[in-house]
Amino acid sequence: xxxxxxxxxxxxxxxxxxxxxxxxxxxxxxxxxxxxxxxxxxxxxxxxxxxxxxxxxxxxxxxxxxxxxxxxxxxxxxxxxxxxxxxxxxxxxxxxxxxxxxxxxxxxxxxxxxxx
Amino acid sequence: xxxxxxxxxxxxxxxxxxxxxxxxxxxxxxxxxxxxxxxxxxxxxxxxxxxxxxxxxxxxxxxxxxxxxxxxxxxxxxxxxxxxxxxxxxxxxxxxxxxxxxxxxx
Numbered sequence: 001x002x003x004x005x006x007x008x009x010x011x012x013x014x015x016x017x018x019x020x021x022x023x024x025x026x027x028x029x030x031x032x033x034x035x036x037x038x039x040x041x042x043x044x045x046x047x048x049x050x051x052x053x054x055x056x057x058x059x060x061x062x063x064x065x066x067x068x069x070x071x072x073x074x075x076x077x078x079x080x081x082x083x084x085x086x087x088x089x090x091x092x093x094x095x096x097x098x099x100x101x102x103x104x105x106x107x108x109x110x111x112x113x114x115x116x
Numbered sequence: 117x118x119x120x121x122x123x124x125x126x127x128x129x130x131x132x133x134x135x136x137x138x139x140x141x142x143x144x145x146x147x148x149x150x151x152x153x154x155x156x157x158x159x160x161x162x163x164x165x166x167x168x169x170x171x172x173x174x175x176x177x178x179x180x181x182x183x184x185x186x187x188x189x190x191x192x193x194x195x196x197x198x199x200x201x202x203x204x205x206x207x208x209x210x211x212x213x214x215x216x217x218x219x220x221x222x
Binding site: 035044047059060061062095101103104106107108109 | 117148150152154158159160161162165166171203205207210211212213214215216217
């Protein structure tokens with residue numbers, strides 16, 4: 001069974017940093033591209049970053065480029081999102097998702113709240 | 117960036133109705149479109165990928181069609197468990213973009 005479990009969310013002040021993790025199991029993690037998608041409270045879905053299976057190809061949404069860094073450790077079957085210079089508008093539930101050409105599997109999300 | 121425009125933003129239906137949701141892309145995305153269902157407090161789940169392919173385990177009352185810039189999600193014989201929010205997403209190019217969502221209400 002495919003499982004994706006996010007962690008690392010919490011409350012952080014504006015300008016602060018957080019590192020999100022996504023632990024994958026039930027499939028060969030190193031064979032799949034991965035995405036981070038977020039959802040602000042009461043709002044729609046926003047794709048924010050992609051990393052290829054090998055880690056060599058990376059893309060970001062304009063809203064996070066230069067502040068967020070996606071990475072992965074295939075030996076640990078884990079995906080990461082380093083978030084720096086956080087803003088109030090980054091407050092959201094952050095999901096990791098397996099890229100099957102579409103987001104075929106999603107975790108349950110980890111909540112990030114940016115507030116003073 | 118490719119803009120995805122869903123309509124309507126909300127739709128009211130009764131059990132047994134047929135519902136159609138439309139998604140338009142601002143440029144040609146071939147068939148690189150997926151539809152997701154999201155229930156309150158839950159992660160989204162893919163229903164349809166490649167515009168018209170039904171994800172394993174998804175009831176056959178869900179169907180997708182379209183190519184290029186115009187796509188539809190149709191739910192025939194709406195069931196109580198179908199009341200949720202639906203999103204389209206293009207995966208033709210980065211940044212991947214979602215539609216704004218359509219809430220299916222009783």
